[in-house]
Amino acid sequence: MSSDPSTVPAALAAALRANQNAPLITYYDERLGERTELSAATLDNWVAKTANLLVDGAALGPDDSAAVLLPxxxxxxxxxxxxxxxxxxxxxxxxxxxxxxxxxxxxTVDRAEQARAARPAETYLLGLAPMAMPLREVPDGAQDYVVAVRAFGDRYSSAPADPSGIAWYEPEPVHQTALADRARRHAGESGLLPGGRLLVPVDAEPDPVAWLFAPLMLGASVVLVRNADAERLDAIAATERVTTRT
Known part of the structure; x- marks a missing residue:
């Protein structure tokens, strides 16, 4: 990248400018036989739809907050x-x-009760099924994320988020630029290089800074693998030309 992005969304925009067809996220679930690959352009479309759902659909902004209970x-x-x-x-x-x-x-559906404990005005549940298939049954008081988000545009035209605005609570607030700086530091400490491919086994629940924000800030991509033994992980690493493993 020609310059260091100041926020995580700016890093996604930089990846899109650099090569919109390059894979950013490759996801395997060996139990389901799933392999899903998202280019920068495809991920950007899903991100834009989600941002539009939040801003245009739910009228949310920097004074609001979102609970995310997802692997x-x-x-x-x-x-x-x-x-x-x-x-x-x-x-x-x-x-x-x-x-x-x-x-x-x-x-996720199995964490719907935990989501309700956060007392949200709106709840979106995800089945995380291959090919983004919708839920077979949606619990009362919730909406299916993949159905709802598809109604929104795949370009986000509202004002970009304020770099000095709050991005994250843990529970203390972390601002957009601070989150980006943290992700950039983590990328440097991990040994990942620009243009590299990071392999992350996800049977546990890794920190999004490690598996998502850090590769983005560095101009790298990630391969997420669920339900694979050590031999299969080695085979996937070779197939995907992985350069760094967690």
Whole structure:
């Protein structure tokens, strides 16, 4: 990249300018036989749709907040980057519930009760199924994220998020530029290089800074792998030309 982006959404925009067809996220689930690859352009479309859902659909902004209760997955990337693009601060994982209600929640179906504990005005549930298939059944009081988000435009034309605005609560606020700086430092410490490919096993729940924001800030890409043994991880690493592993 010709210059260092100051925010994570700016890093996505830089990746799009550099090569919109280059893969940014490749996701494997060996139990389901799934391999999904998102180019910079495809990820950007999902991010724009999510940001438009938040801004145009739910009328949210920097004074609001989103609870995100999702594992490492390409749809999680769309949700998190959509929130940052729209300037809606994120309460992730353990920080999702607290004394202050959130305005919107994104969660897997099995974490719907935890999402309700965050007292959101709107709840979007994700099945994380291959090919972004919709939920077979949507619980009362919630919407299916992949159905709802497809109604919104794949270009985000609202004002960009303020770099000095809050991006993250953990539970203390982290501003957009501070989150980007943290991700850039993590990328440097990991040994990942610009243009590299990072392999991340995701049977645990890795920090989004490590698996999503850091590669983006560095101009690298990520391969997420679920339900694979060590031998299969080695084979995927070779196939995907991985340069760095967690």
């Amino acid at each position: 490492a997955h390409w749809q999680t990337a769309a949700v998190l980057l959509g929130c940052l693009t729209a300037g809606v601060p994120v309460r992730f994982g353990a920080a999702a519930t607290g004394p202050t209600p959130v305005d919107v929640a994104f969660a």
